[in-house]
Structure formats: structure tokens, C-alpha cells
Amino acid sequence: MNLMMLLEMAASGFGDRVAVTNGAVSLTYQQLFDAAGSAARVIRASGAERMAVLDVSSLAVPVGLFASSWAGRPFVPLNYRLTADEVEKLLERIAPSYVVTESGRVASLAHVASTSVVTREAFLDAATSGTAGEPDWSADADDIAILLFTSGTTGAPKAAVLRQKHLVSYIFGSVEFGAAGEDEATLVSVPPYHIAGMAAIASSVYSGRRIVQLPTFSAESWLETARREKVTHAFVVPTMLARIVDLLGDAASAELPSLEALAYGGGKMPQSVIEKALRLFPGADFTNAYGLTETSSTIAILGPEDHRAAIASDDPAVRRRLISVGRPLPSVEVQIRDENGAVLGPNQRGEVYVSGEQVSGEYLGRGSSVGSDGFFPTRDGGSMDDAGYLFLEGRIDDIIVRGGENMSPGEIEDVLLEHEAIADCAVVGVPSEQWGEAVAAVVVTKPGQKASIEDLQAWVKKHLRSSRTPERIEFWESLPYNETGKLLRRQVRAQLAGG
Amino acid sequence: MAQLKAGTRLKSAVCTTEVMVIAAPKDDVSITCGGAPLLAMADAKPEGGAVAADANGGTLLGKRYVNASGDLELLCTKAGQGALAANGAALGLKEAKPLPSSD
Missing domain, CATH: 3.40.50.12780 (ANL, N-terminal domain)
Structure with missing residues (x-):
């Protein structure tokens, strides 16, 4: 080959x-x-x-x-x-x-x-x-x-x-x-x-x-090139789509009628961005792709039909699939396993494992981390529903362990992002004498909006178990991302520790 | 008769067809193209070979060919005049179900 x-x-x-x-x-x-x-x-x-x-x-x-x-x-x-x-x-x-x-x-x-x-x-x-x-x-x-x-x-x-x-x-x-x-x-x-x-x-x-x-990439050049070349397909990472919808603002549409299919992946897509994109690209089919470098790109897809079925459904379990990464490709197998490697059933949270011919899992000079059973531990946390839709919950290494209780930053971030004053946020674990790790949040407010630490703590407490409430909240101008839109959590942790 | 392995490339002895094995059955299988057993890529083609009259349906570039039970799948990487068969039964064209583009 x-x-x-x-x-x-x-x-x-x-x-x-x-x-x-x-x-x-x-x-x-x-x-x-x-x-x-x-x-x-x-x-x-x-x-x-x-x-x-x-x-x-x-x-x-x-x-x-x-x-x-x-x-x-x-x-x-x-x-x-x-x-x-x-x-x-x-x-x-x-x-x-x-x-x-x-x-x-x-x-x-x-x-x-x-x-x-x-x-x-x-x-x-x-x-x-x-x-x-x-x-x-x-x-x-x-x-x-x-x-x-x-x-x-x-x-x-x-x-x-x-x-x-x-x-x-x-x-x-x-x-x-x-x-x-x-x-x-x-x-x-x-x-x-x-x-x-x-x-x-x-x-x-x-x-x-x-x-x-x-x-x-810039939002301007993306739109200009897409229109000039009459592109029919495109793939974007979340930060790119966020910049494109920001640039278009209140426009009725992106004026890109040739676009038939817009795929996105490479990080978590904020729901507000995808909702704006659906309005701005009315003629486009949306596909969410999940993959890793170690798996030669995509291993799961939420396709256009999945998007439509989820949006049209009254069943909350089906609607929720809009925030999933879809189902595994026919050529790969995905399992959710606990920390001892035991395979978990539907809706149970664990680590995402994947096997298939496209899975490498190898780093130069370090060998492959694909197990003898052919499965590669992705270090992504997640669960699968009854129909095989995969829901991701962030990197296993980012899980906060507070007093023996595991919590995923994504769950707390989702709640904070629903607050009307919050534009962006990151939740990380910080060292705590009492708990081992404590929950800390860094938030970016929307222009002209304000929220107090107490407001935000009360907001999280209202939606999640009290152990999830950030003990520490800081307001930042912006969060550190790399150029392909990955949140640099290590940098957030380092800055919090230094400050 | 031989056991096939996914990823193996084979060529027709009597036409220009080349295939790659995408999926292989566990059991030994005899695959022919144009009526003659397929050869390894390194093998020399016998001279004077011709596509059999009852196996001249041809192969199409990029198409996938499967047996009735679906455990054998060949991808045509070079088209030719001969038709593919496994253990004497003609292989069928696999219906393409393209996935949405994701990169």
C-alpha cells in the first residue's frame, strides 16, 4: 500500500x-x-x-x-x-x-x-x-x-x-x-x-x-476565496467558524450559495457558533467529525441526516445528539472502557478506545500504544448512547479530582457558557490542600456585560452538584488557544498558579 | 487456493486488471479474472493468455467487487477486460454508500 x-x-x-x-x-x-x-x-x-x-x-x-x-x-x-x-x-x-x-x-x-x-x-x-x-x-x-x-x-x-x-x-x-x-x-x-x-x-x-x-486563514480570505472559487465543500476548526460567523454578524446569509457541505472538527464547537452557522449557510449540509492525529484523522461522524433528525426531534435523548460527534465509521470500532480496561455499556462514562486499520497510536522512538487486542486508548473521556452516538467529555488528563470525586471540566464549562454574560470560559483543577484539587474557572465576559463571582457560583450551583462550583473564578480578557483552536489548558493552569 | 490477506495486491494473468484485497474470508479462496487465477504482482504473466469468453464482463477502476456472502471485497486499482470470480462464482459490484466528507 x-x-x-x-x-x-x-x-x-x-x-x-x-x-x-x-x-x-x-x-x-x-x-x-x-x-x-x-x-x-x-x-x-x-x-x-x-x-x-x-x-x-x-x-x-x-x-x-x-x-x-x-x-x-x-x-x-x-x-x-x-x-x-x-x-x-x-x-x-x-x-x-x-x-x-x-x-x-x-x-x-x-x-x-x-x-x-x-x-x-x-x-x-x-x-x-x-x-x-x-x-x-x-x-x-x-x-x-x-x-x-x-x-x-x-x-x-x-x-x-x-x-x-x-x-x-x-x-x-x-x-x-x-x-x-x-x-x-x-x-x-x-x-x-x-x-x-x-x-x-x-x-x-x-x-x-x-x-x-x-x-x-482569516475570515475575510476564507469567504473571499470560497466565493471566487465557488467551493462546494469546506472543513473548519471551531475557531475558524467562530471568526467567520463573527465577521458576518447580522448578515442574512453568508452569500455563498455554492457551499453544499460544511464539515467541522478538531475541537469542541460552541453551540452558539453552530446555530449561527446553520442560519448563515442555509444551503449547506453540516458534518461534525471526530478524529485524532494518531488515528489518521476521522473516526466518527455526525452527518447531515443526524443533524436534521436531532433538530427535528422532540425526544431530548435524540436532540442531545446534536452535541455528539456522531457514530464511528463502519471501518472502525469504538468502545468505552473504565480505568481498569473493562468495557462499559451504553451511557456509562469512561475512556474512548478505538480499533481499526487506520489507527496508528505510535510515536517515533516510543512504540505504539495500541494494545494486543488492537484497541488504542485515545485519552479522551466519553460515553455512547443506546444508538451508538459518541459524546466526548474532554481529555482524561484534564479531569479534576476533587476529594476523590472525578469531574470533567467540560460539564462545568457548558453550564458557565449558558450564562448570559459569559462569552468564553475554561475550567481547570488547581492544587488544594483540603481537596487535592479544587475547581477554578477563568471566564471572559461578553462586551458590555458583567457578572460577579457570587453570581457565577450561584449559577453553577443551580445546575450542577455543589462540588462542581468553582472555588476560584478569575475574569480574563481572552483565553489562550493555539492556532488551530485548541484551548491551552496547561497555560491556563500555569497562569493561575503563577497569579 | 490460497488464504488472502487485506492489503495484498494481485493482477490478472490475462488482462490489465489489478486489484487490492480490502476484506478477505478466513477460508482459502480461489480468485480468477477473465477465467484465469490471479497472480502476485511480482509474477510474470504467461504469454498468449486470453480472457475466457464466459468471463469478459470487465473491471472498472475504483469499483469494489464482493462475493455473495460479503466477506470478500476487492478494489479494482487498474481496469481490464476480464471479470472477477471467487471459487467459480462471479463477483458483484458493491453498491457505493459514500460517507459525508469529513476533512
Whole structure:
């Protein structure tokens, strides 16, 4: 198995169709295939054992991904927001490597040992001026396709290992070949170093859906590009959708009639944002996707039909599914287990475990945490209802243990967010002599609104058991998020401890 | 007769068809294309082979082929003139049920 199989099939099935568009430049599937073959020879000739791309979403990303698979070298998309020092440390770990980056960065990386640094333009010139050559990629399913470094908020970043078999199995399990219509185009706005950015390339190529790249996200550029390219599909993380609906404000609609399908995932979506989005994109089907880097992207989906059924239902148990992440893909199995590993029944809360061909669960140099039974512990807390809908409750590591009682921050945050004055909040555990951990909340109020600590404590007490009431509440201007919309809880805890 | 393994790629001995095994039955199975047993990718194709007249329905790129019990699924990665069969029974085209796009 090799990602190149997917591109070879696309080039053979519909080679003249446009595969990817970036600004004024496009590549067809055949051109992408030829560029991958040509670039593969350049990568092999460089003596590199890995290929890295330190770039925004550019044509170098899909060309580099497929060229790496062709050349049999792991592809390493690096975070272009890292500092020069951080980048250098990662490059040292993946040397000898071939690195494609923006022209402005080349000089600053030239001194890194065993690293060939080329500009995006030089790479694409070399890729598009040569010929593909004979298909000679490896069929070894265990070859590493992608190494994805985690954000590593503490300690050194870890590199998630995704092998050819994981990614190809994910595509075969979730996408039908050539299923996209000729006019379909998907707007890819997540950065290349996010698993969704990598998965989008493979899924789109196999389905025949044109990729429209958004180099860096802003709500303005997302809307402008979506309208100009008449995109039919898009995937956004919650912060992106929040910014888009904010920008549109009271507009009657987003004026994006071409949009048929809007998928969201990568974090918890505030209900107010999704409700506004439903109004602003009246013609779009909504899909909520849940996945992890270690599972090669999506493992569960709340599809358009699920959204409609939940909204239309009078049954609270069915309505509640709107805040679920849907049901597992047919090709994966999900179980909820307790801390001893025993499988729990419906509506019981525990840890989410997943098995399937797409599940890697492996970090470079640390082996795989997939058990002998094939199941991977996600470290996400959750439960499944009678019909198999999966409800997430945040990271297991974020659970607050107060006087022996486990509580999930998400449950308390949901209640605080329902308060009329609260725009955003984070609940974390802070050290307590009396309880081991105490509940602390950091809240951001809506513009022009105020709430007192006592108000908010009374509000939580009214809705939840009294042990859930935050003993400490602070008012902040904003909460710390990373650029793909993940709340940085460690930073909240650190700031609370420091203050 | 051989036991198949998911992920294995095979090719027709008598046409251009290539397939990948997506799901394999536990028991040994004999798979043919155009009437002749499939070959491993590394095997040389015998010369002068031809698609049998009763097995010339062809294969389509990207389509999935399944047996009646559903425990065998092959993905066509290269199209050809021959038709696929398992233990002598023609394989059917699997109805595609695309999932909503999620990335």
C-alpha cells in the first residue's frame, strides 16, 4: 500500500481534471502525478532520509506529500509558526532531510547540518519541469508516510508516526473513488501540519474533488476565496467558524450559495457558533467529525441526516445528539472502557478506545500504544448512547479530582457558557490542600456585560452538584488557544498558579 | 487456493486488471479474472493468455467487487477486460454508500 496508488488511480481515471488550485495556479491530477515522480527523484538524489515542508498551504504540500511517498521517505509538515530555534531543533531530529520552505527562511536554515534547504519556487520548478519516470514506489505497507510533530506545550514535541497502511486504509474505509462531481471543490484552510490538512489531500485526490488552498486563514480570505472559487465543500476548526460567523454578524446569509457541505472538527464547537452557522449557510449540509492525529484523522461522524433528525426531534435523548460527534465509521470500532480496561455499556462514562486499520497510536522512538487486542486508548473521556452516538467529555488528563470525586471540566464549562454574560470560559483543577484539587474557572465576559463571582457560583450551583462550583473564578480578557483552536489548558493552569 | 490477506495486491494473468484485497474470508479462496487465477504482482504473466469468453464482463477502476456472502471485497486499482470470480462464482459490484466528507 502506498499513497501513490491513490494518485495513480486518480491520474488514470480523470487525469485532465484539476486536482489543486492555489491562487492563479492549478495542477491537474496527471500534472500532480508527474510532479510527484519528478520531485521523488530529486529527493532521492539529495541523500535525504526524510522530506520536510516548512510552509503555509502551498502547491509544495501536495507535491511534497506524494513525492515523499514515491521516494519512500517520510513526509514531515512543520509548523511555520515555530521560532527559528524550535525549527532548528526539529530539523536536527529529522536529519538528513530535504526541506522546502519560503524564500525568506532559506538563509536562516542554511547552517543546519545534513539538511538541504530549497525554496518552494525552486522545488516546484524542479517538480514540474521533469518527467514522472517509471512508477517505482515501494508497496511496503509498513513504510512511514507522514511524521507529524505534536505542538508539545511541555517538553520536546513528539512525532506521531503514520504508516502507508494507516492512511491508505483510512481512505479506502471512508471515501469512494471518483465520487465527487466535476464541479466540486473543497476549501482547505487547516495548515499542512494538522492531520486534517494531510487527510484532506488524500481524501480529495481519491474522490476527485478539487482542492482549493487557502495559504493562511482569516475570515475575510476564507469567504473571499470560497466565493471566487465557488467551493462546494469546506472543513473548519471551531475557531475558524467562530471568526467567520463573527465577521458576518447580522448578515442574512453568508452569500455563498455554492457551499453544499460544511464539515467541522478538531475541537469542541460552541453551540452558539453552530446555530449561527446553520442560519448563515442555509444551503449547506453540516458534518461534525471526530478524529485524532494518531488515528489518521476521522473516526466518527455526525452527518447531515443526524443533524436534521436531532433538530427535528422532540425526544431530548435524540436532540442531545446534536452535541455528539456522531457514530464511528463502519471501518472502525469504538468502545468505552473504565480505568481498569473493562468495557462499559451504553451511557456509562469512561475512556474512548478505538480499533481499526487506520489507527496508528505510535510515536517515533516510543512504540505504539495500541494494545494486543488492537484497541488504542485515545485519552479522551466519553460515553455512547443506546444508538451508538459518541459524546466526548474532554481529555482524561484534564479531569479534576476533587476529594476523590472525578469531574470533567467540560460539564462545568457548558453550564458557565449558558450564562448570559459569559462569552468564553475554561475550567481547570488547581492544587488544594483540603481537596487535592479544587475547581477554578477563568471566564471572559461578553462586551458590555458583567457578572460577579457570587453570581457565577450561584449559577453553577443551580445546575450542577455543589462540588462542581468553582472555588476560584478569575475574569480574563481572552483565553489562550493555539492556532488551530485548541484551548491551552496547561497555560491556563500555569497562569493561575503563577497569579 | 490460497488464504488472502487485506492489503495484498494481485493482477490478472490475462488482462490489465489489478486489484487490492480490502476484506478477505478466513477460508482459502480461489480468485480468477477473465477465467484465469490471479497472480502476485511480482509474477510474470504467461504469454498468449486470453480472457475466457464466459468471463469478459470487465473491471472498472475504483469499483469494489464482493462475493455473495460479503466477506470478500476487492478494489479494482487498474481496469481490464476480464471479470472477477471467487471459487467459480462471479463477483458483484458493491453498491457505493459514500460517507459525508469529513476533512
